[in-house]
Amino acid sequence: MGSGVNRRRMLGIGAAATAGVLVGAGSASAGSPADRIAAVYRREVGRAGGTWSSVITAGGTRPVSERADEVVEAYSVNKLAVATAVLDKVDRGLLKLDQRVDVTAEIVIRDTDGIFGLDGAYPSSVTLGHVLANLLTVSDNTAVRLCGLVCPAAELNEILRAKGFVHTQVVPVANPNRFFLGKTTPNETHTLLTRLVEGTLLAKTSTDYLLSVLRSLTSFTDGVRLHLRSPERLRVATKAGWFNDGRNEAGIMFDEAGKPVVTYSLFASGTFTGDKAANDADFGATHPALKARAALGRAMMDAVGKLSAPAARTFTAPAYRPYNGG
Template sequence: MSRRTALGLGVGLGATAAVAIAGRADAAVGVPTAKDPACQIRGTYLQQRNTAGGVWHSHIAAVDASGALAAVVDDDADCVTHGYSVQKLAVATAVMDKVDRGELSLGQRLDLPASIILGGSGIYHLHSVWGDDITIANFLTAMLLVSDNTAVRMCGRVVPALEINEILAAKGFVNTRVEPVANPNRFYLGTTTPREMHDLLWRLANKTLLSASSCDFLLTITRWVNGYHDGIRRTMSSDERSRVATKYGADYNTQGASRHEAGIMFSTDGAPVLTYALFADGLGDLDNYGATHPAVEAHAVLGRTMFDAISTTAVPPAATRHRVPGFRAVDGG
């Protein structure tokens, strides 16, 4: 049974123009040069996509030398695809929209009964005993930091599937939807496109998707160093990882395995400078959810390339900022 079924049942880039990458049989990539970060990203993307195999749908955009956001990779970016756990960003957006309107609060408590527990990703199914009262902030953190599947069901208790879709539609998303089932408070995680996920991320980073405080809440969770780092953030220091907000999604269907990752990279002073939305379907190695899956290894190589490319990005002084405190180890006490 796939996780989708279980859920339902229960970069100073110079003046280089953006290049659309279409089709599956590309010309030789050539050797990217350090003087052209956009070319470096595109070349690495093509190399890693072709090595990993499968069918990729991707969008990467970065701040250019003028301070404007420009597409760097546009590879079938309007393809409607199952987002799997990347969709948890959209679910969290719907919950926070109701918080912003005063219909919910992050401190509001719900019981966590055994009947709602769902396995797979997360922590709640590991408890072995249930019945706690937990806050909305608690299960949103679990859903975004460790991709908890039970937390999705908790979200459905406060924002039913049809309402989630209404909120997403009101925010201008056409294809980003959860898939309702008979129980109005449960749903499949549904579909999105790379371009719409880029739009969600860019608006989140610039604090226009939700209130500034709600955007800060979601960004702090997704940037925290205890989150997912098998992919884009794999070969980064802890400080570097904290400059990347990311969400991973993985499952499989009749076409093969899917391995997705979407997120935002920030400058040293907290300005958003790059977004990535990478969706890969039709892959092999269905049961490998670890760092050695070829698509996840591709994400890791591309993540390092993208991060190095943004190191010289000039950010306009007026750009929106988001900062997280530096990680410090604590030995109890």
């Protein structure tokens, strides 16, 4: 990110998405779980308003594909791509998760997201693993800058392009170690997640680390996880992103055996149902787009147990074990 710039002041929405919709059209048999997901998507998007660019696959079918190749502002969903590039360097032995990164007062973004801005004890240092955990769970924007210290913008984009992500790119600024979070397409973000669970994106250790962090109960709960029970939330690896009028989320749902069954890539922006000024200032569960994602999340989780997973590795979530200190 640029110096003194937080997510609330980043790049604005690009041109309006063009039409091109395939929602439940021939992608699933009538009355099937995948068809139910498509129906809930149509209903909830219709209620929410806005312009949606989305891909959902469910048990090997694609019940939702709407503006799937539209280049959209990713916002914090692109923290998935940032983490992928950093972990790629870990896989190649260029970085280690336990190496320490210096946190100076000058690098901390004084926004209202994350935790680094709440700590008045700088300078300090944290491990790179802690940086990535904060990047992906509480979506800390200072963590973006800390990632930039070990993976500059130009290198980050080169790593992503080498993996085939030509639209999923960050936006460099004058400081080579900082960047705006940039753009993606629903298809590219969906492909990134699909390749992650297929084991073709990162090494096994990095894959397991990334999916473990994204399934933490600390991760975003106002969207697709809102109406899920704690054990169900632990079966959802998700990352949200929001800024201006954009409300995005992408992730994977696993069945009880740990098989990846549903993958979603949802990008929404524009004029939503209700008062625009109120919506633009609402980044929580009361926003129309998040209400739509919450209803869709419940429908997708209900479908997971009824869908067969394509051949894939098993990623079993740990049982939730609350603790009372001491």
